[in-house]
Amino acid sequence: MNAANHNKRRPRASVTELKPSQPDLVFGLGATGLSVARYLKRRNRRARFIDSRKNPPGLEELKAIDPSADVILGSVPPGSLTDVGRIIVSPGISDNDPLLKAARAAQVQIVSDIELFVQEAKAPLIAITGSNGKSTVTTLVALMCEAAGRKVLSGANLGKPALDLLAEEEPELYVLELSSFQLVRTRRLPAAVAVLLNISPDHLDWHGSASAYREAKLRIFHEAKAAVFNRAEPDTEQAIPEGIPRVSFGLDEASGKNYGVVTEDGQQFLARGAQLLLETSDMALEGSHNHANALAALATGQLLGLHLSPMLQVLTEFPGLPHRMQFVAEIAGVRFINDSKATNVGAAIASVASVEGLVVLIAGGDGKGGDFSSFAGAVHSKLRAAILIGRDGPAIAAALKGKAPIYQAADMKTAVSVSANIAEEGDTVLLAPACASFDQYENYMERGKDFCRAVEAMAS
16 A cells, blocks of 8 residues: 555644734744744734743844744733733643643644644654654655655655745645654644654653653554554554555565564565565664664654665665764774664664664763663673763662673763773674753754764774
8 A cells, every 4th residue: 555645645733723913932942942833923923921041042043934923931020911812832841841741731722743743744754652762763764665756755853844844836746754842732633654762761861761661662553554663563553554565674584575684594685574675784774673674664654655776776875873882993803883872771772782882982971860770780791891070970880780890981082982992803892872961962863963073083
C-alpha cells in the first residue's frame, strides 16, 4: 500500500474560533517561539509574548518580525491571561509551570505549534518519534523520498520549525520529527505513516514518570493511517489502531515484508524478510544502532510506495548528521567519535554497544533524572575508562565505581587530553554523554563542537 496516497489532500482540522480582539499568548521564545511569531504575523493575528528569561534567545529577531509586539520578560505579572484567546507553548516548558496551571484553571486553550501545523497543512505527513535515532531516520526518509522523485519538506523538532514549513511551496509530503513534548500537546495527528523507533526513559524531570513519557510517545499512533514499529519494544504494536497497515523492523531476522538483519557467509545484511538488500559494511553511517535506523527508514519508504533502489543508494551515501556518531579523527591508531546527541542513558548505551573494541568514554552533564545504574551495568564491560564531566559526572562515577577506571575532568579540553593519554591503539574515544548539556553549554551542538575542536587541536 502507498500510505501517502491514502489521503492526498487532508481535510483541515477544525480550528477553534477566536475573536479578532483576543490576542494569542506565545509562551517561550527561541526557535519555536519565533516560528509562531512569523506564523501569526502572516495571519495578521495579534500576539503577546512571554518568556521567563530576562534576555531570551531570539529577542532581537522577534522585534524585527513584529516591532509592536507586547513582550513580557522575567516574572509573569498578574492578569497576563486577561482576554487571551489561547496559549501557544514552546515544547520545553513543563505542564507544571504556574502560568499553564492558571490557564487550565481559567479554561484557556493550550496548544502546540504542531497542533497549529496540523490544522493548516494540506499534504500528507510522516510523523517520526523515538527516544533515540529520530533525527537520523527523519533525514533518511526525506532523502529517500527526494531520491525517488518526491517533493518533501522536513522539520519540526529537527531543522526548520513546523510552522515555517507552511510558508514554503506546498510539497507532496511533510516529514516531521516529533519530541515527546510536542506529542503531549498535540490533540490531532492524522499521520499518513507514524514511526516509533524505540522508548527508553528520558525527560523524566519533565514528564514525571517513565509511564507518562511512554504514553506521550505512543500518542503518535492514535490517528495514524499506517505504522512502523520496532518489534523489540514490548507492547508497542498493541498501541497501533486495528486494521491499519504496519511494518516492523529489528536487528533480528524478519519474516514477510518486515525488515531485519541476516548474517550469511559471515557477512551481515539489511534484509526484507529473506531478501538480502545491502551489506551493512556498505552503509556510510557509523555504528550498529544505525542498522536499526536504516531499517526503520526502509520500512517507512515501503509504506510510501518508494522503490528500493533509490533508498539503498541513500544508505550508501549518507554519512550521518553532525554530533551523531560523527567520526572526527584517528590519532595514533585511536578513533575519536562525537555522539554529543546521545543525551540520555538509552542513546549512550546504544552508542557504546555499536563500537568495536574498547571504549574510552566521555560522559556527564545534566542527567534529567536518568538511571545511571542501568547505564553502568550495560556499558562497563566495553570501557577501558570513563572520563566524567559536568554536574552529574559524580553520579555516573558512583554508578561505575568498581566496574571501570574513572577520571574526573573540569572541562572538555581536559577530558579529551586525558582520554588520549589513556586510549591504546585500536580503541575508540567516544563522546556519548548520557546527559543533556545545559549545565555547561547552550545545547548539545556546542558541546559536540567543543569536543571536535579539542580533538582537532590535538591532531594538528
